[in-house]
Amino acid sequence: MEQRILIYAPAGQDAALAGTVFASSAIASHACHSPGDLAEQLALGAGGVLTVDEALQAGVYSVLDAYARQQPDWSDLPIILLTHAGLDSLSLRQAITTLGNLTLLERPVHILTLITSAHAMLRARQRQYQVRETQRRKDEFLASLGHELRNPLAPIKSAVALLKHMFPASEQVGKVSDVIERQVTHLTRLVDDLLDVARISSGKVLLQRKEFKLQQVLDHVSELCQPAASKRHIRITLDLPPHAVTLHADYARVVQIFANIVSNAVKFTPDGGHIHITAHQAQGQLQVVIEDNGIGIEPDAIARIFSMFEQGRTVAGEMTSGLGIGLSLARQFAELHGGSIDACSDGPGRGSRFIVTLPASASDIPAAAPAATDSASPASAHQPLQVLVVDDNRDAADTLQSLFQLEGYAAKVAYGGAQALAAVDMAWPQLVVMDLGMPGMDGYEAARQIRQRAQGRDVLLIALTGWGQGEARARTEQAGFDHHLTKPVDFATIAALLHAHLARRAGAATRAE
Known part of the structure; x- marks a missing residue:
């Protein structure tokens, strides 16, 4: 065709x-x-x-x-x-x-003119198809790269948590653990950015909208960007509207929009500098201005800074670290929400201003209470909760099992789908945390077979995987998983999901009585 x-x-x-x-x-x-x-x-x-x-x-x-x-x-x-x-x-x-x-x-x-023109047209079109195929392969490569990078990050993150548990009083262990955690977080953000490029290019970004306050977003952004700013004595200040501003948007993507812009401002602001964030809301639109007193932007560079893989130079004139995709992703995520991002500068050495516009509304709804993240075991005084960790990456499986055991859970490990089925047949756990891409029987098939068993309906099934794309999430839901988490993940996140699951079951049992 x-x-x-x-x-x-x-x-x-x-x-x-x-x-x-x-x-x-x-x-x-x-x-x-x-x-x-x-x-x-x-x-x-x-x-x-x-x-x-x-x-x-x-x-x-x-x-x-x-x-x-x-x-x-x-x-x-x-x-x-x-x-x-x-x-x-x-x-x-x-x-x-x-x-x-x-x-x-x-x-x-002339007939010959028409034929040669048609052949030239088809040859040009064929080159376009080759570009399309190259883009498709690039997107597949980025997705595979993200998966392969996330797999080793998971046991590193779990190993750091183990170190803190084993040597809570050691100042040296604490310092080393903090360094590793910061670098794992940074590498995870780079991996996520690469995957977002692939998702946007293939049109696979789906917004998960919910209501939340602007204050929640900017608190989260400050938490992400403050360590790098504090290291260079850069002040980040906020000037927010007196009333609450509510956004109906994808929380993670909105955080990403502002975090990418603020972290970019930190890169291009000299030591002791200042970044000021101002927000105001009118006629259903939220406008947030991020202004710094950094190196500024050349007039002819403003049109390029939102281009993919565009790299700038630091105050010292060196090429910046990172992939050069943060601002491009920020603008594209803003546009997906029906908003926009613009940039301006009075020239080199005179700072920069980024203006983010998003749909929003004024609201007096109180902020939702944060979900409990207590990682202590919810087991009763008699029997610890049974947990099964399934992953063909033995380092990932063993470190996560050790974390569960240190927290008071009875945790077992399986290194493949078939082993997982044998383990649940011997003793049914309350929680199964399972990888997806395993040789032989993968996590999808193992989950389906667990759900088909008589006791399988009551188990909390969590997919813990390097695959974060929309199609992978859809497949986990179809296979019977309750949640899809991408590696590396905080142990507290898994514990919070288990708490919520047990609370729902307890509430259902009480109503049945």
Whole structure:
């Protein structure tokens, strides 16, 4: 379908003759009978379009213009337009200006000219398909890279937590553990940014909207950015509206928007500098201005700073660390929410201002109480809770098992799906924390078989994996998992989910009585 040329010439013999010429040269074509038919066939795929000038005002221009505007970045649909010799009309000039990859052939057209033009069109289209395939492979590579990087991060994070448990009074262990935790957090953010690039490129970002306060977001952003700022004695101050501002948005993505901009400001602000965040709300729109007294932005650089992989230079003139994708992701996440991000600067050495606009509303609803994150075992005084950790990465499985045991849980470990099934048949746990991508029987199949067993309905199933894409989350839900967590994860997060699960079961049992 993608190699064929779509022909739309509603009058005369142009369509039939072009089809015959193409067939003689083994070029696939399809004659469309109306602009609507052309639009439907374009959606199915096309190597290019052949049309005539008199069809422009008969609806074909609007179809081609709409397609050209919404086509993906890799696509530049080739179009051959047959015109009358010497024709110069408003509709023709409009087509030349807006349709992009347009070739004009004056009638009468020599057969050889039409054939060579068609071959050139298809060769150009084939190169576009190669770009598409390269992008697809890049996205798959980034997804696989994220998964492979997350796997070793999980046991590192668990091992650090173990060290703190084993040597709580050691100042040296505490300092080393803090360094490792900070670097693991930084590496995790880099991995997440890489995966977000792949998700956005493939249109797989789905917003998980809920209501929350602006104050919650900025507190979280301060928590993320303050360590780097404090290290260089940079002050971060806030000036917020007197009333609560409520956002109905994806909390994690909004935090990412502001954290990326503030951390960028920290990079480009000298030691002892100042970053000021001002927010105001009017007519259903929240506007947040992040202003610094850093190195500023060159006028010709403002248009580039939101480009993917664009790198800037620090105060010392060195290339910055990081991937150069933070601002690009921030703007794209803002636009997904129906908002925008703009930047301005009075020039080098005069600081920068970033203006974030998002839909919001004033609200007097009190902030939700934070979820309990007490990691102590919820077991009764008689029997500890039974936990099964399943992962083919033995370091990840063993360190997480040790963490559970130190917290008072009765934790066992299995290194594959088949082992997990054998373990639950011997003794049913209350919680199963399981990896997905295991050889032999993977986590999806193991979860399905656990749910099919008589006691499987009562088990809390948590997928703990390096795969965070939307399709992986959909598959975990279909397999019967209750939650999908990406590595590395805080132990307290798992414990909080188990607390909530047990509380729901206890409440259900009380109501049944």
